[in-house]
Amino acid sequence: MVRALDSIDRVGVVGAGTMGSGIAQVAATYGYDVVMRDIEETYVENGFETIAGSLERLVGDETLTESEAKAVEDRISGTTALDDLTECDIVVEAALEEIDVKRDIFADLDDIAPNETVLATNTSTLSITTIAAATERPESVVGLHFMNPVPVMKGVEVVRGEKTAEDVMHVAHAFAEDLGKETWESDDKPGFVANRILMPWINEGIRAYDEGVATKEDVDSGMKLGTNVPMGPLELADHIGLDICLHATETLHEELGDRYTPAYLLKRKVEAGDLGKKTGRGFYGHE
Structure with a gap:
């Protein structure tokens, strides 16, 4: 056939x-x-x-x-x-x-x-x-x-x-x-191309904010201005849904090990029900 x-x-x-x-x-x-x-x-x-x-x-x-x-x-x-x-x-x-x-x-x-x-x-x-x-x-x-x-x-x-x-x-x-x-x-490898690279980028952006490297606005601005992407990692996480990001990162962590350990703040946000645009609040407030 x-x-x-x-x-x-x-x-x-x-x-x-x-x-x-x-x-x-x-x-x-x-x-x-x-x-x-x-x-x-x-x-x-x-x-x-x-x-x-x-x-x-x-x-x-x-x-x-x-x-x-x-x-x-x-x-x-x-x-x-x-x-x-x-x-x-x-x-x-x-x-x-x-x-x-x-x-x-x-x-x-x-x-x-x-x-x-x-x-x-x-x-x-x-x-x-x-x-x-x-x-x-x-x-x-x-x-x-x-x-x-x-x-x-x-x-x-x-x-x-x-x-x-x-x-x-x-x-x-x-x-x-x-x-x-x-x-x-x-x-057919974990995360394929897109999420294998995208999720650790988002995860590290969340860690940088949580560890006081920069404000969330500056984390996002630094990546947009420095790499010419349309959204920074925290903005994009809100857009995708923090629960979806967490689930994807946990899957990658299970398959690929500690380099994909989900950021603590990502887990805390999801547990609090702040999932991004779909709930009206994630790292940012949304109408």
Whole structure:
């Protein structure tokens, strides 16, 4: 079986949260019919609200017209039934970053998806090989790690599992590029390229602030002015979500050892419920 981009018309997305709704929006923007699935109707509705807000901003920026935005929304359908993904040519899983959750989803997808369907996971740190092993077709499973926020960020990390077929890798690259993205490839090692480098950068920025090297503002300013990045490490941590940063760093620590030990202040913030933009307070206050 040889898969190609021209065999993809219908896209399934598992998870209607920040990443899932973003992937659904971008796929629909580029002409694909999308089925967005989550476990509860409320989550699906929240996903559509997120998409509507994002499209409204794009219309306000004159990136899209109102009719184009309406067409994007019309190409996305929502469901709580996994069986509704049976006619999808590629399914991108964007559920909780927990290995057991993802393995359960892929075992279920293995039962309901046609053999030619490409099964992709948006995981940022977990093993593609371990996720793929929950299926009877590990050659069809690939990592397709979109960056947050998906409608804005240009990069997509394509990750090769131990048994990922070459044609599946080609389709993953081609699909992401057809969504206006640029891709790079990583082997199935902890954190891949992006988070293996990004998380210790964020973690060390938090340590520098906690140890009094500089104020949080100067830590961020120093990195923006010194390295030409758009956000400093503490700003970016708030944007990503401190709980997500902690979880990713703990995964890397477990796999790679002490150099990835989470900063004490990061753990304390998460325990206090100050998770960044999504809770209104992290290292900074947010409206």
